[in-house]
Amino acid sequence: MSLLTKDYRNLQADEIGIIGIPLDENSSFMRGPAKAPQLIIDAIQSDSANYFTENLTNLKGHPRVFWCGNVPFDGYLDISTPVGEILGAGAIPFTLGGDHSIAYPIIRAMSRKYPKLNIIQFDAHGDLYDELDGNRHSHASPFARIMENGLAGSLTQVGIRTMTQHQKEQGERFGVKVIQMKDWTADLEFHLEGPTYLSFDMDALDPAFAPGVSHHEPGGFSTREVLTMIQKLNLDIVGCDVVEYNPDRDVNGVTAMVAAKIVKELLARLLQDRPAK
Numbered sequence: 001m002s003l004l005t006k007d008y009r010n011l012q013a014d015e016i017g018i019i020g021i022p023l024d025e026n027s028s029f030m031r032g033p034a035k036a037p038q039l040i041i042d043a044i045q046s047d048s049a050n051y052f053t054e055n056l057t058n059l060k061g062h063p064r065v066f067w068c069g070n071v072p073f074d075g076y077l078d079i080s081t082p083v084g085e086i087l088g089a090g091a092i093p094f095t096l097g098g099d100h101s102i103a104y105p106i107i108r109a110m111s112r113k114y115p116k117l118n119i120i121q122f123d124a125h126g127d128l129y130d131e132l133d134g135n136r137h138s139h140a141s142p143f144a145r146i147m148e149n150g151l152a153g154s155l156t157q158v159g160i161r162t163m164t165q166h167q168k169e170q171g172e173r174f175g176v177k178v179i180q181m182k183d184w185t186a187d188l189e190f191h192l193e194g195p196t197y198l199s200f201d202m203d204a205l206d207p208a209f210a211p212g213v214s215h216h217e218p219g220g221f222s223t224r225e226v227l228t229m230i231q232k233l234n235l236d237i238v239g240c241d242v243v244e245y246n247p248d249r250d251v252n253g254v255t256a257m258v259a260a261k262i263v264k265e266l267l268a269r270l271l272q273d274r275p276a277k
């Protein structure tokens with residue numbers, strides 16, 4: 001027995017449904033992340049490691065954690081539909097991308113249930129472009145769409161190291177709290193009241209730790225720094241995504257294992273913070 005599996009339509013209240021969204025058509029530089037979800041699950045289930053998280057949560061056959069496979073959707077914006085169905089059942093969506101454009105339809109569904117949702121975005125990039133290459137659904141734009149549609153009560157970005165004048169203005173326009181990598185310190189704490197969504201772009205990590213991403217942006221987090229931040233979160237997390245793993249750029253599957261480790265530690269966090277009623 002490994003991770004339990006279940007059709008996402010059969011999830012029950014308080015269960016965590018890990019779903020794959022194999023969409024990379026909104027990537028600006030190269031495709032590849034569509035192949036990521038199953039590969040991250042394969043890394044979690046690899047015989048080279050065990051299923052325990054660092055706080056000794058055993059994910060093997062865990063009764064509240066289910067891999068639901070890649071879920072069906074009818075085009076980009078319809079990604080909101082399966083996420084909305086999971087939320088409707090009272091379950092917790094944990095999405096594996098896919099490129100970061102999927103955050104907009106995911107948050108559209110989340111905001112219907114949590115109108116003042118806080119978002120924490122780990123990323124090398126702000127993803128606040130009004131459009132990129134004429135595409136308003138570019139993976140460089142989801143947080144512009146989210147904020148201009150009033151889908152979040154707050155957005156906090158961590159790890160940014162690609163600021164531009166346009167994105168600085170967009171961030172100010174939308175009241176985004178931007179913690180640039182150059183200003184980050186290890187004692188950072190997040191103080192957010194109410195439901196919080198965590199969106200994790202794998203390129204927040206330094207490419208030395210996670211080469212399997214489309215956009216190598218040096219000067220990022222170590223794997224340990226990210227894990228420590230996750231373990232220190234003390235928030236009401238109501239959903240997560242891990243996006244932008246690009247297996248075509250990976251080296252010996254090392255980034256898949258890093259993504260798997262981040263997913264595992266986020267699952268531990270969710271299980272700890274949202275005990276079954």
Ligand code: MN
Nearest residue numbers: 100123127201
């Ligand atoms: Mn991103």
Ligand code: MN
Nearest residue numbers: 124125201203
């Ligand atoms: Mn990025």
